[in-house]
Amino acid sequence: xxxxxxxxxxxxxxxxxxxxxxxxxxxxxxxxxxxxxxxxxxxxxxxxxxxxxxxxxxxxxxxxxxxxxxxxxxxxxxxxxxxxxxxxxxxxxxxxxxxxxxxxxxxxxxxxxxx
Amino acid sequence: xxxxxxxxxxxxxxxxxxxxxxxxxxxxxxxxxxxxxxxxxxxxxxxxxxxxxxxxxxxxxxxxxxxxxxxxxxxxxxxxxxxxxxxxxxxxxxxxxxxxxxxxxxxxxxx
Numbered sequence: 001x002x003x004x005x006x007x008x009x010x011x012x013x014x015x016x017x018x019x020x021x022x023x024x025x026x027x028x029x030x031x032x033x034x035x036x037x038x039x040x041x042x043x044x045x046x047x048x049x050x051x052x053x054x055x056x057x058x059x060x061x062x063x064x065x066x067x068x069x070x071x072x073x074x075x076x077x078x079x080x081x082x083x084x085x086x087x088x089x090x091x092x093x094x095x096x097x098x099x100x101x102x103x104x105x106x107x108x109x110x111x112x113x114x115x
Numbered sequence: 116x117x118x119x120x121x122x123x124x125x126x127x128x129x130x131x132x133x134x135x136x137x138x139x140x141x142x143x144x145x146x147x148x149x150x151x152x153x154x155x156x157x158x159x160x161x162x163x164x165x166x167x168x169x170x171x172x173x174x175x176x177x178x179x180x181x182x183x184x185x186x187x188x189x190x191x192x193x194x195x196x197x198x199x200x201x202x203x204x205x206x207x208x209x210x211x212x213x214x215x216x217x218x219x220x221x222x223x224x225x226x
Contacts, residue, residue: 033214042205042217043158088157092213102148102173103215107157 023089138206
């Protein structure tokens with residue numbers, strides 16, 4: 001079963017606007033990650049936030065994590081047409097060695113940025 | 116990022132035949148994963164490995180087996196392919212920062 005669920009399923013914005021995507025999850029986590037997938041390609045890691053962190057930045061990306069609400073958001077500021085892609089959140093239960101070192105992915109959000 | 120190569124990139128096979136997909140990495144990463152991606156389901160974990168000869172099942176492992184006889188190669192075998200196994204298969208490795216690096220995928224069609 002999926003751990004993370006992204007919202008909305010699809011988002012269409014104008015270039016230059018900000019894009020906000022949300023992820024909710026059900027069980028406790030060690031970390032939460034966001035990935036981007038361009039059409040026909042593999043997923044690309046964007047950012048990781050640990051359960052003891054509340055906010056993290058990377059370039060035009062800002063990720064927040066609220067463990068009390070079991071939710072995360074990904075904000076892309078000043079969007080570009082090249083940001084058009086699918087975005088996935090993924091949760092990790094543990095970063096310890098062994099059997100729990102796996103990520104569970106959501107179904108993804110399709111972002112379209114209109115030029 | 117790790118060099119990670121999947122082969123083949125595309126394959127069409129007949130129902131009932133065995134199929135093996137290969138994932139090769141060049142940087143001695145310990146953790147490797149096989150996912151399948153289907154419309155409406157996102158990515159689902161099939162099997163993963165946390166070392167040579169150490170593998171475990173994911174959420175959709177029925178009909179699949181894996182082998183990891185050396186660090187750089189992780190093989191996924193469909194023992195007897197079915198139409199429900201038509202999918203895009205992705206291999207991934209876990210980097211030191213705990214993020215995953217994915218291969219380019221194998222598009223498998225079972226007819």
